[in-house]
Amino acid sequence: MKKFHNIENRDAVLAYDAVEVVTDESGEPVTRWDGRTMKPSPVTGEPVPDETARVPLMRYTNARKAEWQTADYIVGNPPFIGNSRMRDALGDGYVEALRRTHDSVPESSDYVMYWWERAAQLVREGKTRRFGLIATNSLRQTFNRRVIERHLSEEKPLSLIFAIPDHPWADTLNGAAVRISMTVGEAGEREGTLGNVVSEARGDADELSVELVERKGKIFADLTIGADVASVVTLKANENISSRGVSLHGSGFIVTPDTAAELGLGRIAGLENHIRQYRNGRDLTGTPRSVMVIDLFNLTPEQVRERFPEVYQWVLERVKPERDQNNRATYRDNWWVFGEPRANLRPALAGLKRYITTVETSKHRFFIVPVR
Structure with missing residues (x-):
């Protein structure tokens, strides 16, 4: 084989002069969770982000589009x-x-x-x-x-x-x-x-x-x-008559019916408004998992702890560790509620016995109407 020097090992889409470690006011490197390493929770034994697995934040100087031959x-x-x-895999700076x-x-x-x-x-x-x-x-x-x-x-x-x-x-x-x-x-x-x-x-x-x-x-x-x-273009007559469903951003919100009962469902008054049946896209296109979800929208942490102490402890141990490592401040600060709770959707559904759903990412567009 001959060397033609036409094979390069470099970034294909981003060029830069140097990569620098981001430091804080005291000159110490600013770090984040590496996005991969997990550890058993000392309380539940379930995998949670390992906060000791840190990688430094990087700054790319004179960043520009990579040239292609x-x-x-x-x-x-x-x-x-x-x-x-992308942020977990490539880093915020990149x-x-x-x-x-x-x-x-x-x-x-x-x-x-x-x-x-x-x-x-x-x-x-x-x-x-x-x-x-x-x-x-x-x-x-x-x-x-x-x-x-x-x-x-x-x-x-x-x-x-x-x-x-x-x-x-x-x-x-x-x-x-x-x-x-x-x-x-x-x-x-x-x-x-x-x-x-x-x-x-x-x-x-x-x-x-x-x-x-x-x-x-x-x-x-x-x-x-x-x-x-x-x-196709947006039809104004359809404005505000549909909405994306909630996005949890925390697998700890999902519980089985047995776990829901252990947390107080059927025993603690009012909890039925905050633990309910849950279906995501895969449940709707395949075989439902028959799971429930903890929905604490419109409650403060203090209200949850006072009214539903078992539920508070559950999300504290199973949701908060994951949210603590999230790059988005609103997700970290509001760790006890869904990442995207869809505040505008909730009043639209108030008083409705059923509504029509469709899975945005499905191969074919079909609609699901619950049987009465």
Whole structure:
């Protein structure tokens, strides 16, 4: 083999002159939980964040977009890091520098979209003929789709000439089964080939056998052919008649019916208003877990401790340790309530015996109406 010096080991999306440790007023390094290391709770024995596993906060000086070498084709499999995990996986300083230098990529986007944005720009500028990237199947969801939509709708547009929106993938590092998408982009107005998985099977050696059905036509940002539902605009008549459900940001809020009874449900007056049935997206699309959730919205810690002491102790031991390590101050300070309690949704549901739900991330849009 010959050395052509054309293989580099460096950051693909962010360039910088130096990385410095952030220090406080006394010159000591500012640190955070490493986002991974857990320890058994001394009270419950359950895994909780290990506050001694610290990593320093870093500052990236003269941060800027990384330059890519001229190439006819770009092929990549960027890291599968979702938006919600970026700070834990990459560090606050890195994420802030990345977002600051890539203002064309919405902050709600996954890490892979920084590759997608750069590759699409180079192809549209005529500096690269085509690109092909692997991403998770969340590529077609709203928060990532905004990047794709912009490039497909520009005056000098990009076209998707090949795409598979949902394909099985075996993570060789930890053996996890994940779902991916594949996209190939080329400049100009062009039709493409869309592949949809119709059957899949795993063999004896863990290899995947997949059967695809292909269609040709204009591929839209949601990786479909047909009606361009991704380009629809907001209907003002629907304003404020729907809402996202609550986001817990703490697995300790979820309890079994038996645990709920031990905490006082059915025994302590008023607790039935704060421990109730719970369903998330997976419960609605699959087999429900028959779990309940502790909802302490509109209560202070003092009120919880006085009225429901067992519940207070439960969330203190099982929710607070996790929240204490959260980067968002509101989550840390209001550790006893859901991270996103949806204060506007609650009065809208007051007095209703039932309401319609849909799972935002489901493959197909379907609606669930509880049976009376």
